[in-house]
Amino acid sequence: MTHSNPSTSSSSATPQPCVILAIESSCDETAAAVVRDGREVLSNVIATQFELHEEYGGVVPEIASRAHIERIYPVVKEALSEAGITNPANELDAVAVGHRPGLIGSLLVGVAAAKTLAWAWGKPIIGIDHVKAHLYAACLNDEPPAYPALGLIVSGGHTSLCAIANESTMHPIGRTIDDAVGEAYDKAAMMLGLGFPGGKRVDDRAHLGNEKAYDLPISRLSPDSLDFSFSGLKTALLYTVRGQPTGRGKERTFAKDFEDWNEEGINDLCASFQRAAIGAIMLKLERAYQYLCDSKAGNVEPPRSLIIGGGVSANSKLRTEVAAFAQAHELQLHLPSLEYCLDNAAMLAGMAASRFHQRDFDDLSLSPQPAGSLS
Numbered sequence: 001m002t003h004s005n006p007s008t009s010s011s012s013a014t015p016q017p018c019v020i021l022a023i024e025s026s027c028d029e030t031a032a033a034v035v036r037d038g039r040e041v042l043s044n045v046i047a048t049q050f051e052l053h054e055e056y057g058g059v060v061p062e063i064a065s066r067a068h069i070e071r072i073y074p075v076v077k078e079a080l081s082e083a084g085i086t087n088p089a090n091e092l093d094a095v096a097v098g099h100r101p102g103l104i105g106s107l108l109v110g111v112a113a114a115k116t117l118a119w120a121w122g123k124p125i126i127g128i129d130h131v132k133a134h135l136y137a138a139c140l141n142d143e144p145p146a147y148p149a150l151g152l153i154v155s156g157g158h159t160s161l162c163a164i165a166n167e168s169t170m171h172p173i174g175r176t177i178d179d180a181v182g183e184a185y186d187k188a189a190m191m192l193g194l195g196f197p198g199g200k201r202v203d204d205r206a207h208l209g210n211e212k213a214y215d216l217p218i219s220r221l222s223p224d225s226l227d228f229s230f231s232g233l234k235t236a237l238l239y240t241v242r243g244q245p246t247g248r249g250k251e252r253t254f255a256k257d258f259e260d261w262n263e264e265g266i267n268d269l270c271a272s273f274q275r276a277a278i279g280a281i282m283l284k285l286e287r288a289y290q291y292l293c294d295s296k297a298g299n300v301e302p303p304r305s306l307i308i309g310g311g312v313s314a315n316s317k318l319r320t321e322v323a324a325f326a327q328a329h330e331l332q333l334h335l336p337s338l339e340y341c342l343d344n345a346a347m348l349a350g351m352a353a354s355r356f357h358q359r360d361f362d363d364l365s366l367s368p369q370p371a372g373s374l375s
Ligand code: KG4
Pocket: 027, 154, 155, 156, 157, 158, 181, 182, 183, 185, 186, 197, 198, 199, 200, 203, 310, 311, 312, 314, 315, 316, 341, 342, 343
C-alpha cells in the first residue's frame, strides 16, 4: 500500500535535498547505507555471512535470518556514524528498505528494523524492490542514464533483460527459465572444489586457463528467445569434471571428481565455463537490443543506454564484453563500480530518492514479499 504524506508535501519544482538511510537483508548480507540526493553515498556498510554458509555450499535460510538479527543493529549504527549522522530524527528524511524479493525470514528482519526506526524517528518509510535497485547501482556517484534503456540484471537469484522507459518504468522482456547465472557460477565452483560463493573464484581462475579447452554449450533456446537457461551448461560441466555417470538417481556414481584434476585442468574448466556462461549472456543481450530497435515490436525509440546490475556484473569477462558491445551500438554504458555490484543498501537508498520526491511512501503495513516485480 502506498500513500502520500501531506505533512511533508512540497509544491517546489526543484527537488528538495534528501538524506535517506536504507536497510538490506534479502539474502545473506546485512547492509545499511546513507545516500544524499539519490547519488552521493555517505556510507555503505555490508556484513557478509559467507563464513556461516560455506560448509553447506549454499545459503541456509534459518542461519541467514538469525545472523541478520544479530548484525542489523551494529550495521545500522555504523552506517549512521560513517555518514556523520548524530541525530537521525533531525538529519534523515526517510528510511528505505528492500522488502522484496528474497528469503522471507531474512526480509522480515530488515523490514521490521526499518519500520521501527521510521516510526521512532517520525520518518516516512519506502519499500524498494531489491532487483530493480540492482539496476540503480550503476547510477550511484554517476550521471543519470539517457532513456529509453536496455537493462540486464545478472545476480545469484535473477538473470533478466528489461526494457526501461524511465527511472520508474521498466518491464521484463527475458528471464532465466531455470538457474540464475550467479547460481550456475556458484554450482560450478562447488563442482570444481573452489568453495562457496564461487563466482569470483571461477572468474579469477578463468584468467589462468584456456577457454577453448572444453567445448561447453552456449545456450541459445529458440532463435528469437530472450530467455536464458544455464542448466544444460551446468550438467555439461558436471559430466566433463566427473565423467559420464553410471546408474540413476541415488544409485548414480561417477568415475572421478575434482580431486582428480590438476591446477591447470581446473583453470581450463573455469575458463571454458566462463566462455559459455558469458557467451550466452552476450548472445541474448544482442537479441534484446535488436528486439528493442524493432519498431514492429511496438518500440518507439531504440535504446540509448545499457544499464547492468547484480553480483555477476563484477565479472571481468562480462565487464570487458559489455564495454565493447556498448561502444559498437553507440550506447551509454552504466555499469556499477565493483563496490556496488554485489548486494548493498546504497542502491536502495539511491533508488528511494525519486519516491521521496514524489511523496510516494509506504506505511507501517509494509510487509516482506518473497517474489519481486521482475520475478
Ligand atoms: O547480486 P548478488 O550479490 O546477490 C543476489 O541478489 O543474488 O549476486 C551474488 C552472485 C553470486 O552468485 C556470486 O557468485 C556472483 O554474484 N558473483 C560473480 C562474481 N562476483 C560475484 N559471478 C561471476 N563472476 C564474478 N566476478
